[in-house]
Amino acid sequence: MIPVAATAAPAFRQYDHDPSFYDEMFDRDGSARRHCADFFETIRETPPDDLRQIQERVTRSFLHEGITFTVYGDEQTIERVFPIDCLPRIVRGDEWDDVARGLEQRLRALNLFLHDIYHQGHIIRDGVIPAELVYGNKHYRIEMRGVEVPHGAYVSVCGTDLVRTHDGFAVLEDNLRVPSGVSYMLACRDAIKRSMPRLFRRSRVRDVEHYSRRLLETLRSLAPPQVSDPSIVLLTPGVYNSAYYEHAFLARQMGIELVEGRDLLVHNRRVYMRTTAGLRQVDVIYRRIDDDFIDPVTFREDSVLGVPGLFHAYRAGRVVIANAPGTGVADDKAVYAYVPRIIKYYLGEESIIKPIPTTLCREREGLAYTLANLDKLVVKMVGESGGYGMLVGPHASGAERKEFAAALRANPDNYISQPTLALSRAPCLVGAHIEPRHVDLRPFILQAERTEIVPGGLCRVALKKGSLVVNSSQGGGSKDAWIVDVPEADGTPAETAA
Amino acid sequence: MLARVADNLYWMSRYLERSDQTIRLLGVQVRSVTDNTSAQVAAGWTRLFRSLKVAPPGGDPLYSEQLEDSFLLADAYTLADFMSFERDNPGSMVSLWGMSRENARQARQEITQEMWGQLNRTYLSLRDTRLHFFWNKEPENFYKETSAQIYLFRGVTDNGLRHGLAWDFIRLGRFMERIQVTTEILDNYRPALDDEDTDLDWSLLLRSCASFEPYCRHYTPEIDPWKVMTFLIHEPESPHTLRFAAEEIRNGLGRIDPAGGARHPLQAAHRIAGQLRALLVYGSQDREDLAGTLAEVRRLARGLHDEIYRRYIFYPADQALPGR
Structure with missing residues (x-):
């Protein structure tokens, strides 16, 4: 279903608004959220071709600046640009403050x-x-x-991976060893500022x-x-x-x-x-x-x-x-x-960010529960990262589940399971259309004498339709994340923007 | 600055200079196809491959006399293609840019975003097949434009990078490569000085060394082989002469390590750089000493490279403790 707000906009013709997922731009009945309203209006008026050109320019500038990763092929090594989506994900400032x-x-x-x-x-x-x-x-x-x-x-x-559902933000995992991605956050921001300077300035982005x-x-x-x-x-x-x-x-x-x-x-x-x-x-x-x-x-x-x-x-x-x-x-x-x-x-405090209920398969009841609900759960291998060694139950075939169940029984200590989350989706440019894709957010936290968190993070996107895996090694891309301070309810702009 | 990074910058610059020399030689050579006889063209290819010490396609590198016959037959474009785009040829323009860029990539923290952008953009465009089409239609223009990209890189370097150690090592690499390649080019023209029968066009040599206009300014457009030769060796103000390179090298070393060139005992690298300069400033300019001079330049330049490495790049750690 196309969001009501976007019915007349050609770029949104393929936007499948599904209220069972939290949408970063539209609320349940398809109107643009207030903190995204201005951005949405601008995008709605923009011909899809213009958006595509922005995307191409951003991609080209990444290539020229060498923001690439290397794929080693038979004939020659190819340098690929980390896919970047030019539509930012917009997060409300007060929500962000709680997250921080x-x-x-x-x-x-x-x-x-x-x-x-x-x-x-x-x-x-x-x-x-x-x-x-x-x-x-x-x-x-x-x-x-x-x-x-x-x-x-x-x-x-530290780089902590956050996801969002209808219930708010949750921590997917902590990266406490050598977290990466902050340069993409900065490069994305730089590219977006150059591509849409006026809109950016108007949006009061932190x-x-x-x-x-x-x-x-x-x-x-x-x-x-x-x-x-x-x-x-x-x-x-x-x-x-x-x-x-x-x-x-x-x-x-x-x-x-x-x-x-x-x-x-x-x-x-x-x-x-x-x-x-x-x-x-x-x-x-x-x-x-x-x-x-x-x-x-x-x-x-x-x-x-x-x-x-x-x-x-x-x-x-x-x-x-x-x-x-x-x-x-x-x-x-x-x-x-x-x-x-x-x-x-x-x-002595309660966790401010809600945890995702996690079942340890090393415990006997945990294993039994996981095996009985394999079609509903996400099962992860304990030592792995980068989206490897993972089963997304609802998306897996019967054979894959069977194979995974065997591995699970053989070495239950090695696995945990969590409910499959309805990860939020954000509008992304796919070809000449805007479609919703699942996203997460990795803010970067610095801690020594004091704690510093820059307002934003690397927003990763699962560019494959329906996919929940955002890792760049598995077809993920990234987009800019805007933390914006919303105007007061009566419509007067807040005094945060100089 | 990190010794490894100095090494990367030095080679980034050497490869780029070598690419510049190669491009210029190729530009002259494809031009020669329209201007000169096929025997002259063939002799030109021989000089080109010998000067750059590259084995021609299919040929035994070390330049048997029959080779010139095969150059008579070979399509000039095949050879130019081999020297421009062949990735299996480490001396081709594309390979040299690739090496330069690879070194730049490992020294990213010392060079500016603009330098990297210019190097990277040009490299990526050289690998673009559309450019190949342009080369095929107008090779001389193609070489001119690629050469301009190198000038642009140098402009960006001189105007954006702090003139500190990184800049010094980049400059050092450029003139070390220049003095060595130019010496080889001159040495390959040398036999023609004594050959009464030759109809060699000596303006080609000036163009190969980007010195046609400086020469005409200094003398006249009247080309005299011996004047061309001594100009390219001893003239102090034209940036592509041996003397100019020697001055730059010596000054650069002085900036990199002021004490090493001033205090007793002088560092070996500084001594050699001084000898090289003395040879080109005060050395004999007699015709019978030419071969000896070029051989001595070659020997000193090699020794200098080794000494620079021994002193500043791959020094033994126990000689350098500690210091903060």
């Missing part, structure tokens, strides 16, 4: 949790979370026990451009106290990593060195980088490589990406690594189920 408070609370609790499990482990002794979920987790780093982390900020850069400055401040505040002007570097796996563009982008924005493992060496528990003028000491490492590859002496021996001896320098307090090693235990899919209890335990 919830994100801050959540990360504060998770950092306390990490400190606890790498020290006394009160939460385990108090029986709030089973010991084997923590100590048996493959991301638990025994080497981190007793290490003091500046400001208790094990996770200083700024995200200060992210890099905040990130740099966060990293500086982690430096050892005796260092007045810390030398900060970003450690990348190198040019073949799919997020390399982002690493270079952030290093440039912050004016810090982008180093690879081979640029660093450890001598006498100090870390140095090789410059053209000799060795120079490094104080803070914003690392964008996984725990396993940080230091071949301490972690994976076969790693060629890391720096031998780095972890010893870290333990000796001569260098800070952000995020700290061993944070992966807290964004584990099984630990996810305990986060509301973790928040309650450390902060």
Whole structure:
């Protein structure tokens, strides 16, 4: 059904408005939501061809700026642009403020949790979370026990995936290791500003451009106290990593060195980088490589990406690594189920952002429930990310479900299940038409001395019709997310826009 | 600056300079098809492949005499295509741009968005088949326009990038490559000086070295082979002469490491750069010393590259501890 508001608009002719999903632009009966009204009016008046041209320009500018990922083919390597949709997702400012408070609370609790499990482990002794979920987790780093982390900020850069349903926002997963995507958020915003400057200005969108400055401040505040002007570097796996563009982008924005493992060496528990003028000491490492590859002496021996001896320098307090090693235990899919209890335990507060009810298949009733409702649930493998190892029950064939059930029975510890969420949908440009597609949102949270959240995030889109998987490796794209402050109800604009 | 990144910038720049030289040689060569006899054209191809040290398609690289006969027969466009678009040929224009871009990609934090954009855009357009069509119709114009993209890159570099270490290494790479390729080009024209029978068009050499106009300004459009040769070696003010490159290299090293060129004992790289400059400023300009001069330039330039690497890029860590 075409939304009533859009019946006369050619671009919306194929818009299938389905009130069973929350639509980011239209309410249940198909009128434009008030905070989207102005944007909608403009888009409605715009010929679809103009929108397509905007889309093409944005895509071309991404290609020229090298915002690409590489596909290795037989004949030649192809560089593809991360698909971008030019219609922003618009979120109301007051709703966002609640989300931001919830994100801050959540990360504060998770950092306390990490400190606890790498020290006394009160939460385990108090029986709030089973010991084997923590100590048996493959991301638990025994080497981190007793290490003091500046400001208790094990996770200083976090990217949390949020979804929205009719019931409001919910956390899909926390990314506490090396979250990526922030450069796409910034590049999307930049491209959109250039493509629709007037509409953007009129819309009173909150700024995200200060992210890099905040990130740099966060990293500086982690430096050892005796260092007045810390030398900060970003450690990348190198040019073949799919997020390399982002690493270079952030290093440039912050004016810090982008180093690879081979640029660093450890001598006498100090870390140095090789410059053209000799060795120079490094104080803070914003690392964008996984725990396993940080230091071949301490972690994976076969790693060629890391720096031998780095972890010893870290333990000796001569260098800070952000995020700290061993944070992966807290964004584990099984630990996810305990986060509301973790928040309650450390902060004595209820979780502000609603959790998604999660069933652990490691528990006998949980497994039975999951198996009995396989056609209704989403089942996820505990150690996986990127949308792999996942069954979306309602979308799977009988054979796929049967196959998955066997795997589940063989190793129930490895799985959790959640109800299939009616993920919200937002208007996207598909060819020459606007159609609804499922979206999520990944805001970025910085935490050290204080918490900083830029208002916005990477909005990921499942570009395939009906698909719920937004990961770029599986046909996802992205769009800009606008946090807008809505005019007062009587129609006078709020005084937030200068 | 990180030593690895200096390495990337240096090579980014060398590959781009090499591509510039290749484009110019190809431009001259496709022009020669309309202006010169087929024997001259064939000799031109031989010089081109030898100067760039690239093996021609199907031929044994090391330039047997029969090769010239095969160049007489080969379609000029086949050879130009091979030097322009053949990805399997590491010396082709597309390959050189690809290498330059790959190095730039690893030094992204040191170069500006505009530099990267210019390099990337041109590279992507060179791989676009529509451009191939343009090349096929108007090859000389195609080379002119591609050359203009390099000038644009240099303009963007000089006007947007801080003139600090990154800029110095980019410039160093450019003139190191220039002095080496130009020396090879000159050496391949040298035998023709003594050949009474040759009908070689020496303006081609000036055009190959982007020095036709500077030469005409300095002398007259009257082309004298020996004057052309000494001009391209010793003239101090034209950016494509050996002397000019040597001055730039020496000054660049002085900026990269001021102490190394001033304090006793002088760094080896600085000593060699000084010798190179002295040879081209004060060295013999006699005809019988020409071959020796070119050989010495070649030797010093190679040694200089090695010393730069030993001192600033791949130095042993224990010699460089610590310093903040």
